[in-house]
Each structure stands twice: as C-alpha cells, then as structure tokens.
Amino acid sequence: xxxxxxxxxxxxxxxxxxxxxxxxxxxxxxxxxxxxxxxxxxxxxxxxxxxxxxxxxxxxxxxxxxxxxxxxxxxxxxxxxxxxxxxxxxxxxxxxxxxxxxxxxxxxxxxxxxxxxxxxxxxxxxxxxxxxxxxxxxxxxxxxxxxxxxxxxxxxxxxxxxxxxxxxxxxxxxxxxxxxxxxxxxxxxxxxxxxxxxxxxxxxxxxxxxxxxxxxxxxxxxxxxxxxxxxxxxxxxxxxxxxxxxxxxxxxxxxxxxxxxxxxxxxxxxxxxxxxxxxxxxxxxxxxxxxxxxxxxxxxxxxxxxxxxxxxxxxxxxxxxxxxxxxxxxxxxxxxxxxxxxxxxxxxxxxxxxxxxxxxxxxxxxxxxxxxxxxxxxxxxxxxxxxxxxxxxxxxxxxxxxxxxxxxxxxxxxxxxxxxxxxxxxxxxxxxxx
Ligand code: SAH
Ligand code: F3S
Numbered sequence: 001x002x003x004x005x006x007x008x009x010x011x012x013x014x015x016x017x018x019x020x021x022x023x024x025x026x027x028x029x030x031x032x033x034x035x036x037x038x039x040x041x042x043x044x045x046x047x048x049x050x051x052x053x054x055x056x057x058x059x060x061x062x063x064x065x066x067x068x069x070x071x072x073x074x075x076x077x078x079x080x081x082x083x084x085x086x087x088x089x090x091x092x093x094x095x096x097x098x099x100x101x102x103x104x105x106x107x108x109x110x111x112x113x114x115x116x117x118x119x120x121x122x123x124x125x126x127x128x129x130x131x132x133x134x135x136x137x138x139x140x141x142x143x144x145x146x147x148x149x150x151x152x153x154x155x156x157x158x159x160x161x162x163x164x165x166x167x168x169x170x171x172x173x174x175x176x177x178x179x180x181x182x183x184x185x186x187x188x189x190x191x192x193x194x195x196x197x198x199x200x201x202x203x204x205x206x207x208x209x210x211x212x213x214x215x216x217x218x219x220x221x222x223x224x225x226x227x228x229x230x231x232x233x234x235x236x237x238x239x240x241x242x243x244x245x246x247x248x249x250x251x252x253x254x255x256x257x258x259x260x261x262x263x264x265x266x267x268x269x270x271x272x273x274x275x276x277x278x279x280x281x282x283x284x285x286x287x288x289x290x291x292x293x294x295x296x297x298x299x300x301x302x303x304x305x306x307x308x309x310x311x312x313x314x315x316x317x318x319x320x321x322x323x324x325x326x327x328x329x330x331x332x333x334x335x336x337x338x339x340x341x342x343x344x345x346x347x348x349x350x351x352x353x354x355x356x357x358x359x360x361x362x363x364x365x366x367x368x369x370x371x372x373x374x375x376x377x378x379x380x381x382x383x384x385x386x387x388x389x390x391x392x393x394x395x396x397x398x399x400x401x402x403x404x405x406x407x408x409x410x411x412x413x414x415x416x417x418x419x420x421x422x423x424x425x426x427x428x429x430x431x432x433x434x
Pocket of ligand 1: 012051052156157158159193194195232233260262300301302331332333334335336
C-alpha cells in the first residue's frame with residue numbers, strides 16, 4: 001500500500017506549483033499518494049506564505065492541531081516562505097515538526113524527509129535547472145515556473161528575502177516542459193515568476209542563450225496543440241513597447257494583463273522603490289489599450305503604506321477612476337520582517353487604513369457593476385476547466401471573465417462559444433451557443 005501525503009498550500013500560484021513539484025518528487029522517489037484526510041497521512045506538509053502578516057501563532061496553533069490529530073508515526077514538514085524566514089525557530093517552538101524546507105529548496109524534499117530535524121532554507125540555492133518530475137493538479141492548465149526569486153527590492157516586500165535572487169530557467173527546459181504538458185492534454189499554459197517580464201536577465205550559467213520574455217512567448221506560442229498562454233506577474237516598469245505589441249498581436253496570448261499598481265501616488269511609489277511613476281503607469285495602460293482594446297486589466301493595491309497622506313490616497317483613487325480595473329487585489333499595508341519599510345515610522349492610523357481599504361473596494365464594486373451591466377448577451381470563447389457540484393461547468397474567456405453553463409464533465413478541456421444570460425460580480429452565467 002502506498003504511503004499517504006496530506007499537503008496544505010497557502011499563498012500564491014508559485015506556492016501551488018512548488019507543492020506540485022514536491023508531490024511529484026514524493027510520488028516518484030518515495031511512493032507517496034496524496035490524501036485529503038489528515039488522520040490517514042504518513043506525511044503532513046504545510047506550504048506557507050509570508051507576504052502579509054498571518055500571525056505566526058496561527059501557524060503554530062495549526063501545527064499543534066495537526067500534531068494532535070495525526071497518526072503517531074506521521075511526520076510533519078513546514079515548507080514555503082515562512083519556513084525560509086523563521087527557519088530553526090519553527091522546530092524550537094514546535095519540537096514535533098520533523099523538518100523545515102524553504103521556498104527555494106523544494107527539490108530537497110526527499111533528502112529532508114530522511115534527516116530528522118533538517119532545516120534547509122538557503123535562499124540562494126539554485127534550483128533553476130533541477131529536473132523535477134511531472135505532476136499537475138489540473139489536466140487542462142499547466143503552471144510552469146519561468147524564473148525563481150526576485151531582484152527587485154520593493155521596500156514593503158519580504159519575497160526577495162524568502163525566495164532569494166532572481167534566476168531565469170533556461171528556455172529549452174521551459175519549452176520541453178510545456179511540450180510535455182501539452183502532449184498530455186493541457187491546452188493552456190500559465191507561466192509563473194515574481195517578475196516574469198524581467199525574464200532572461202540572469203541564468204545560472206553563461207552557456208544559455210539570452211532570450212527575453214517577449215522572445216520566450218514567441219517560442220512557446222509555436223507549440224502545436226497549445227491554444228492559450230497566460231502569465232503572472234509582469235512588472236509595470238518592464239512593460240516596454242515590444243512586449244506590449246507581442247502581447248496584443250500574438251493570438252495565443254490571453255488578453256488579460258496583471259499590472260500591479262500598488263499606489264497611484266508617485267511619492268509613495270518612490271518610497272516603495274517600485275521604479276515607475278503614476279504617469280508611466282497610466283502611459284503603459286494607454287499604450288496597451290490602444291493596441292489591444294479588448295484587454296482586461298487587473299491590479300494589486302496596497303493602502304496605508306507608511307506616510308500615505310489623504311492626497312496620496314486620492315492619487316490612487318484617481319488611477320482607479322481613470323483605468324477602471326477589471327479586477328483588484330487590495331490589501332492594507334502589513335509590516336514585514338527583513339524589509340526596509342518595517343523601519344518607517346510614519347505609520348498610518350489603523351482606522352484610517354481600514355476606511356481607505358473599504359472606500360477603495362466599494363469604488364471598485366461600483367465600477368464592476370457598471371462594466372458588468374454591459375456584458376449581457378455578449379458571446380465569449382470559453383475554455384472549460386472546473387466542474388461544479390450544482391450541475392454547472394465553469395471556465396474562462398480569453399480576457400479572464402469566469403463563465404458557467406449547465407453541463408457535465410464532457411465540457412472539461414473543451415472550448416465553446418458562450419452567450420451571457422445572467423450577471424454576477426465574480427461569475428457570469430451563460431449558455432453554449434456554438
Ligand atoms: N511579484 C509578485 C509580488 C508578490 S506579493 C506578484 O506580483 O505576484 C503579491 C502582492 O502582495 C503584491 O503585489 C502586493 O500588493 C502585496 N504585498 C506584498 N507585500 C505586502 C505587504 N507588506 N503588505 C501588504 N501587501 C503586500
Ligand atoms: Fe516583491 Fe516587488 Fe519582487 S512586490 S516579489 S519585491 S517585484
């Protein structure tokens with residue numbers, strides 16, 4: 001009988017891909033199969049996120065809960081970004097934890113499994129050419145890492161301290177991985193990196209051709225049987241004209257762009273060390289929309305960064321009103337260890353921060369209601385990938401709208417034209433017309 005692995009994944013898409021990599025290694029080398037039932041697991045992994053403050057005691061209380069419920073022989077491993085930055089402290093505070101594995105060390109999962117109390121958290125460990133075994137949680141969409149780490153030093157962000165310097169994965173490895181996934185039926189690729197459009201700046205050795213992100217997209221789009229390419233996250237600073245033109249004119253690239261704004265105030269952007277101004281951001285949006293009018297644009301916004309005045313926040317609101325984003329991920333600033341901004345003393349009052357966040361989110365809802373009202377009756381090409389329990393199947397349009405129709409698993413992995421018949425804030429209902 002195979003051994004059982006229970007894995008909980010928190011945080012971003014990159015963590016999801018790291019979990020897939022660990023599952024693949026554990027299946028191939030150690031004979032594990034995944035389970036959803038903690039009590040029957042022989043190995044319990046928690047793949048953590050540290051981007052915003054999830055009180056550390058919450059991690060420890062969760063670990064305590066796992067420890068009570070698990071089989072006596074089961075091992076517990078803490079992985080991901082919190083593992084990178086807390087390291088040994090995790091085992092000191094929770095001595096029943098068997099190992100700690102940092103976000104940039106997932107290839108060592110087999111190794112740490114057999115070394116009690118191992119702590120592997122080297123943030124400059126180079127996994128960019130490691131041959132991971134294949135495992136994908138979706139048959140329809142393949143997540144593929146194109147780079148590891150991040151070279152930017154945004155003053156609010158802990159990621160460079162948990163995932164280390166940026167290294168690109170050689171393009172031939174990415175293309176081979178993509179071909180294998182497409183060969184197994186995935187029609188969509190989702191390319192992942194902290195800063196995808198900085199791709200190609202540094203490889204782990206000089207022997208690799210210096211391919212940039214635009215060229216990588218061109219090469220990937222030639223794969224036969226591949227229909228769609230998405231990626232996250234690009235950085236507004238690196239959105240040059242060549243990249244925007246390729247995005248607009250390459251039919252395989254989905255017309256949905258994530259443009260993390262963070263703040264609309266040039267002064268705050270400077271304090272954040274984002275490398276662009278409000279004007280540059282708006283200029284890139286205008287360029288993008290001029291060559292690709294159908295594009296949908298999503299963003300990340302942080303409110304109440306230290307020193308953000310009412311006037312600065314008004315600049316963010318101004319960008320929101322001008323751009324009318326199709327989706328926003330908005331957060332209150334959360335001070336993180338090992339970042340520059342944690343030492344900034346001009347902290348914004350908690351109540352002001354909450355008010356700003358709710359104002360921003362209600363403005364976004366108003367914008368979305370206005371935009372969504374125009375979608376009734378429109379027809380979109382939808383790629384179906386999710387079976388819902390209530391007799392619906394859902395998928396995404398090229399420009400990232402989520403649509404569901406009545407149907408069954410026959411639709412999974414298929415493209416259909418869908419006409420919108422009912423509007424919801426996060427999901428549209430429709431009927432297949434072709
Ligand atoms: N390049 C990555 C960024 C990872 S962090 C990407 O775009 O996926 C994801 C988002 O979390 C950031 O864009 C930012 O909006 C938010 N974030 C990061 N650090 C934060 C902090 N200290 N407080 C609040 N939000 C933060
Ligand atoms: Fe973080 Fe900025 Fe990199 S948000 S991941 S340091 S681009």
